[in-house]
Amino acid sequence: MLKVTLIGTGNISKFLFKVLSDHPEVAIVQVLGRSDKALEHFRDRTAVSIDLREIKKADVYILAISDEAIGEVAHSLEIGSGLLVHTAGSIPMEVLPARVRRGVLYPLQTLSGILPEKMMDIPICIEASEEEDYLILEKLAHFISPRVEHINSDQRKHLHLAAVFANNFSNHLFFLSSEICEDHGVDFDLIRPLIRESYTKVLSQSPYDAQTGPARRGDNKTMDAHLEMLRSPRLKEIYELLSKSIQNTYGKEL
Amino acid sequence: MLKVTLIGTGNISKFLFKVLSDHPEVAIVQVLGRSDKALEHFRDRTAVSIDLREIKKADVYILAISDEAIGEVAHSLEIGSGLLVHTAGSIPMEVLPARVRRGVLYPLQTLSGILPEKMMDIPICIEASEEEDYLILEKLAHFISPRVEHINSDQRKHLHLAAVFANNFSNHLFFLSSEICEDHGVDFDLIRPLIRESYTKVLSQSPYDAQTGPARRGDNKTMDAHLEMLRSPRLKEIYELLSKSIQNTYGKEL
Numbered sequence: 398m399l400k401v402t403l404i405g406t407g408n409i410s411k412f413l414f415k416v417l418s419d420h421p422e423v424a425i426v427q428v429l430g431r432s433d434k435a436l437e438h439f440r441d442r443t444a445v446s447i448d449l450r451e452i453k454k455a456d457v458y459i460l461a462i463s464d465e466a467i468g469e470v471a472h473s474l475e476i477g478s479g480l481l482v483h484t485a486g487s488i489p490m491e492v493l494p495a496r497v498r499r500g501v502l503y504p505l506q507t508l509s510g511i512l513p514e515k516m517m518d519i520p521i522c523i524e525a526s527e528e529e530d531y532l533i534l535e536k537l538a539h540f541i542s543p544r545v546e547h548i549n550s551d552q553r554k555h556l557h558l559a560a561v562f563a564n565n566f567s568n569h570l571f572f573l574s575s576e577i578c579e580d581h582g583v584d585f586d587l588i589r590p591l592i593r594e595s596y597t598k599v600l601s602q603s604p605y606d607a608q609t610g611p612a613r614r615g616d617n618k619t620m621d622a623h624l625e626m627l628r629s630p631r632l633k634e635i636y637e638l639l640s641k642s643i644q645n646t647y648g649k650e651l
Numbered sequence: 652m653l654k655v656t657l658i659g660t661g662n663i664s665k666f667l668f669k670v671l672s673d674h675p676e677v678a679i680v681q682v683l684g685r686s687d688k689a690l691e692h693f694r695d696r697t698a699v700s701i702d703l704r705e706i707k708k709a710d711v712y713i714l715a716i717s718d719e720a721i722g723e724v725a726h727s728l729e730i731g732s733g734l735l736v737h738t739a740g741s742i743p744m745e746v747l748p749a750r751v752r753r754g755v756l757y758p759l760q761t762l763s764g765i766l767p768e769k770m771m772d773i774p775i776c777i778e779a780s781e782e783e784d785y786l787i788l789e790k791l792a793h794f795i796s797p798r799v800e801h802i803n804s805d806q807r808k809h810l811h812l813a814a815v816f817a818n819n820f821s822n823h824l825f826f827l828s829s830e831i832c833e834d835h836g837v838d839f840d841l842i843r844p845l846i847r848e849s850y851t852k853v854l855s856q857s858p859y860d861a862q863t864g865p866a867r868r869g870d871n872k873t874m875d876a877h878l879e880m881l882r883s884p885r886l887k888e889i890y891e892l893l894s895k896s897i898q899n900t901y902g903k904e905l
Contacts, residue, residue: 464870464872464873465872487873487876487877505841505842505844505845506844506845506848518844519844520841520844522841546838546841548837551835552835552836552837554876554880555831555832555834555835555837555880556832556835556837556841556842558831558877558880558881559828559829559831559832559837559839559842560828560842560845561864561865561877561890562824562825562827562828562831562890563824563825563828563842563845563846563849564842564845564846564848564849564863564864565862565863565864565865565866565867565897566824566864566889566893567821567824567825567846567849568849568852568853568858568861568862568863568864569858569862569866569893569896569897569900570816570817570820570821570824571816571817571821571849571853571858571861572857572858572859572862572900573816573896574813574814574816574817574858575813575857575858575859577809577812577813577816578809578810578813580809581805581806581809581810582806583802583806583809583810583813584800585813585857587759587774587776587800587810588759588810588813588814588817588818589853589854590759590760590772590773590774591759591760591814591817591818592817592818592821592850592853593850593854594760594818595817595818595821595822595825595850596846596847596849596850598822599822599825599843599846600843600847603826603829603839604822604823604825604826604828604829605826605829607822607825608819608822608823608826609818609819609822610815610818610819610820610822611815611819612819612823613819616718618718618719619718619741622741622808623741623812623815626808626809626812627812631896631899634892635820635892635893635896636815636816638888638889638892639820639823639889642823642827642885642889643819643823645885646823646826
């Protein structure tokens, strides 16, 4: 039985609690949080506390708190011989104190309101300093997802950066697209099948091969017409920069 | 029985041929193309010709050719009393000669190698000048997809522009994301579940509400760290511009 303590009460903590508390080989011995209100969610099913000094003994302590708080909270914990991990994409493992066994368990997902049922193939990226700690994290990560990857701190921060491009920035483009639709009395729902196509294509081929559109074709006439239609300087700038970037990407072929 | 002639032999023509030639209420009477080789695909199943003067009588003539060629080819056709439509997103209906009944049948999809089986809910955007022509196009469009929308030329060109943002530009961000992964020895496949999440979220909520990430949170520390990590000036510029655009979008809330 693996004893786990969760520190933090946000989305990642709730997600891990939900997935791990049902697992027969895990016992969540405690959840620590900043307020009684935030701990409400967990109170009925495990021990809770707002006092970090009341931390109970566990095999793994999972810090699921905001990036900025990780260093300070980690250094204030008295956890003896347990393994301390954080769950942040862009924070190196070395932010955790060198005096403890340390590691990272990073679920590569935004975890914003998506239910665990749907997340069965999210990659769990793990890192540790010692072989035995890798084994513990591998076991724990496999309780969450079948997909477990060894990713070091440098790779992890680049993975997080890559995720910003693929997820956050593409969502913003969906938003800009919806604004253009709205401004011209067109239902954005018409665009949704196209977004599905983007996604479906990128499952089976590389984004390099999947690229279509005026910039890819070098269709300057359409690009000029589009720039003419865009009244907002911000949209114009984004259109120009991304089109230029696409043309640079395929430049050698033209 | 609706008699249809296809002019053009590319993806859209092949798609329309596949969907319509199986339909009991449609007869594809002819496919016209620029070369015998391009017509090979259709030869066994309908009349074909490379000579526009040999055009047969039909109820609807569908121009499925490149944007630039539409005006010239349309003006050279002798089609009598038939209805002439093009299939282009960014070309106004008025490019077709005023002397004929004219319209537009625009399948809002990139049609690049996706099989018709998967395209059952793609929106077909139709436009015509006369009520009776709308009725014909509605009927024909419903043979292709259950989703038929009346979209005028101004709306259609903005829809096409919106599609560039949602589809072409987001695919390029997937590519940039894959480049970052590759440069740091990380498998881009790890990112794919995140892309699925983007898509799943945008099905059920507005992209405005779905936005996450450092720019949305106003997390300057992470954004500075990301800019530091990006060595390519082009990626830096894209990161800065899209982050600024996200911050502007949510600025009033901060």
